[in-house]
Amino acid sequence: MKDSPKIELHLHLEGGAPPALIRGMAREKSVDLSGIFRPDGGYAYRDFWHFLSVYEAATSVLQTPEDYARLTTAVLEESAANGVVYCETFLSPDFCGGGDIGAWREYLTAIREAADAVERAHAITLRGIITCIRHFGPERARPIARCAADTAGDWLVGFGMAGDELKGQPGDFRWAFDCAREAGLRITVHAGEWGGAASVRAALDQLAPERIGHGVQAIEDPALVDRLAEDGIVLECCPGSNVVLGVFKDWPSHPIERLRARGVKVTVSTDDPPFFGITMASDYENLTRHFGWDDAIFADVNRTALDAAFCDPATKKIIAKRLGETQA
Template sequence: MRQIPKVELHLHHEGAAPPSFIRGLAGEKGVDLSGIFREDGSYAFRDFVHFLSVYEAATSVLTSPEDYARLTRAVLEESAAHGVVYSETFLSPDFCGGGDVAAWREYLLAIREAADGAERDLGITLRGIVTCIRHFGPEAAKPIAICAAETAGDWLTGFGMAGDEMKGQPSDFIWAFDCAREAGLRLTVHAGEWGGAASVRDALAALRPDRIGHGVQAIDDLALVDDLAEQGIVLECCPGSNVALGVYPTWSAHPIQRLRARGVKVTVSTDDPPFFHTTMTAEYERLAASFGWGEEDFAEINATAIDAAFCDAATKDTIRKKLGDRT
């Protein structure tokens, strides 16, 4: 499974930071983050809301463009080790310059330079998706959308929203999404992870995204499932994350196979891999064990993912060649 070339569309940049990297950076800066780690060195959290606070605490030691360059290299080394040849990562100017466009440009340049180096050295291609943070509120999302619009291009290709799905309504964020859309950015939004099927419907109606992050609770509304299939909306599924956080009790209970069988376009990603003790290799192994997926199934998943990627046509053609006969 490790050797299969893979495409990953749903990866939070800070959430992919190895715990050892964050501990090391905290040590360099004299910051005590011992409370966010277990005795075995992994991240410690009780539930989704606590996970968000631990995530933000870990991110607090990332305070400069250089920190983000180092983080980017660490994340891409880990992804490449598990066969990922193309990845899209969620980046938030909230954490990279506090929503100031000039500061955000400096962070983005550092991230991109590190990504270019990893592509040269490791053969993995990265593209960026700016995300506003839902629980920070709609007013806070506006400068983040402006940062995205001002830096949209061949590398920064998307805009989305992450954070606590239970805070506010998708319609609260129409201004931010319209701003990004007008700048030519492709759109994705987290929904249907915690907010039920209705949250997917609301996100589609208000924000008109190209993709839905997670979206798995759509399975509880089969009419919605059929709408997703008919409209070709792609779901960025993260089964390991959903099981680790208790959205579903076991892998066999996860609806990814039922969604796929009903015609929904699904992809596979890790979300925040070290938090959830997963990798792309582990996701594939567990999908194979739980649903009997084999080489043809993974080829279809990766073909769906590169078709849905927010990069340009030339990049897609390059990645398809890396995927080879499997797609």
């Protein structure tokens, strides 16, 4: 499972930060982050909302473009070690320059240069999706969307929204999404992780994304499941993340296989892997153990992910070859 080629569409760049990297940066900058680590060195949090606080505390030591270059290198090397050949990562100018376009461009350049170097060494391709942060509010989303529109192109390919999906309504952020869409960016929205099936329906109705981040609580609403299948909406499922955070009590109760069996387009990603003690390889192993997924199913899921990827056709052809496909 570790060496099989994989596509990941839902990975938060800061959420992929190895704890050792964050601890080292904290020492370098004389920042006390002792409260966010367990005795064994892993990240410590009580629940999803505390996780958000720990995540933001860890991110606080990432203060320069050079820091983000180091982060990108560490995250991609770990992904490549687990067989990932293509990844789309969520980035936020909130954390990279505070929403200032000039500063954001410096961060983006550093991230891209690091990603290019890792691609040359390990044959893993990275593309970026800018996200606004839902619990920061719609006004904070406006400069983030402007940053996205200003740097949209062959590398920055999408726009989305992360954070606490219980805050506000997706439509509150319509201006930001319209701005990004007009710049040619593809759209994804986090929903159906904590807000129930209703949050998925609201995201679809109010923002019209082509992909949903998580989306797994759609299983509560059979009519919504039918809609997802009929409209070809792709779910960026993160089963290991959902189990660790308690969205579902254990692997057998996770609905990814039920959704797939109903015709919904599902993909597999890790979300924030070192925070949850998981990898793409461990998620694949659990999908095999609990749902009997075999090579044919994984190939189909990765083909779905390739089709749903926001990158350009030329890049898709390269990734298809890495997957062993003759064409994208």
